[in-house]
Amino acid sequence: DGGITQSPKYLFRKEGQNVTLSCEQNLNHDAMYWYRQDPGQGLRLIYYSQIVNDFQKGDIAEGYSVSREKKESFPLTVTSAQKNPTAFYLCASSPLGTGGYNEQFFGPGTRLTVL
Amino acid sequence: AQKVTQAQTEISVVEKEDVTLDCVYETRDTTYYLFWYKQPPSGELVFLIRRNSFDEQNEISGRYSWNFQKSTSSFNFTITASQVVDSAVYFCALSEAFYSNYQLIWGAGTKLIIKP
Numbered sequence: 001d002g003g004i005t006q007s008p009k010y011l012f013r014k015e016g017q018n019v020t021l022s023c024e025q026n027l028n029h030d031a032m033y034w035y036r037q038d039p040g041q042g043l044r045l046i047y048y049s050q051i052v053n054d055f056q057k058g059d060i061a062e063g064y065s066v067s068r069e070k071k072e073s074f075p076l077t078v079t080s081a082q083k084n085p086t087a088f089y090l091c092a093s094s095p096l097g098t099g100g101y102n103e104q105f106f107g108p109g110t111r112l113t114v115l
Numbered sequence: 116a117q118k119v120t121q122a123q124t125e126i127s128v129v130e131k132e133d134v135t136l137d138c139v140y141e142t143r144d145t146t147y148y149l150f151w152y153k154q155p156p157s158g159e160l161v162f163l164i165r166r167n168s169f170d171e172q173n174e175i176s177g178r179y180s181w182n183f184q185k186s187t188s189s190f191n192f193t194i195t196a197s198q199v200v201d202s203a204v205y206f207c208a209l210s211e212a213f214y215s216n217y218q219l220i221w222g223a224g225t226k227l228i229i230k231p
Contacts, residue, residue: 033218042206042223058218088158101148101210104219106160 002027004107006091011112013078013085021076021110023091030096032074033104036060037088046089049074050096078112086114117142119209121222128197129230136192136225138207144168146212149183149190150219154204166190194227202229 004025013019025032034046045058049068063082068074074093078085088111092104120139128134140149151163164174166183174181178195194201204226208219 040226043221045218048218090158090160092160101165101212101215103150103162103165105162106152109158111158 004091004093004105006089006107006110008110009108011110013112013114015114016080018077018079019112021078021089021091021112023074023076023107024072025074025091025093025105025107026072027093027095027105028071029093029105030071031094031104032068033092033094034058034064034066034074034076035090035092037090037109039088043090046076085112087112117144117209117211117214117220119207119220119222121205121207121225123225124223125226125228127228127230130199131196133193133195134197134227134229136194136205136207136227138190138192138222140188140190140207140209142188142209142211144211144213144215147215148210148212150208150210151181151190151192152206152208154206154224156203160206163192197227197229199229199231202227 007022031050033048035043037043044060046064047055047066049055055066055068065077088109090109091107094102094104118141147168149166153161171183180193182191204224206224207222210219
C-alpha cells in the first residue's frame, strides 16, 4: 500500500533530550513537509523539502532540525533548544509536477509529550 | 498579505441537518489553489478537494458540495444530511502559484460536532 508512515505514534521525552521523529513515504513524491499542531489550533509549518539534500525553514523552525538524504525519508529532530515541544507532529508529502499545485498527503502523526 | 479565515471555530448540529463551513481567503496572486481537508479524531488529515482559481464551477461529491465564489473570495463547504461520522475538524487552505513556493496557507479550522 502506498502511503506515509510516521513513527512512533506516541513519544515521551525528558526535558533537555533531543528526539527524532520518523517520516517515510513510498508515494515517490518530491516534496515533504513537517507541521506542528497544538491543541485546538491549526497547522504550522516547521520545515519542508522539495528535493533530496535540500530543505527550507518554515514559520517555526527554531529548535528543530531535519535532513533529506533519501527521497523517501524526512526525519525531524526536536532539539533541547525547542522550549515547548509538546504537540502533535504531522508529516506530509506531495508531488511537484507542472500544471498545478497538488494536494499534500498526510501521515498519521506523532504525539510528543515532554515530561 | 495572503491568509485564510475560517470564522466558525465550532459548529454543532443534530444529525441529518445540513451544515455549511465558511472559508474566506486573501491572495495577491491571480492563479491559486484552494483545498479542504478533514481531520477526524484519529488526527490524520484527509484530503477532500482541490480547486484552481480559474474554475468557479461548484463541485458535488455525494453529500459534500463546495461553492467557490471569486467575487467574495470564498470557498464554502456544505454537508447535506449530516452524519455522526462527519464529526471532525475541517481545514481550508490556499496555495498561490507565484508566491507560495508549493506551501499551503492554512485556516485555523472549524470543529464540526454532529449529535445523534
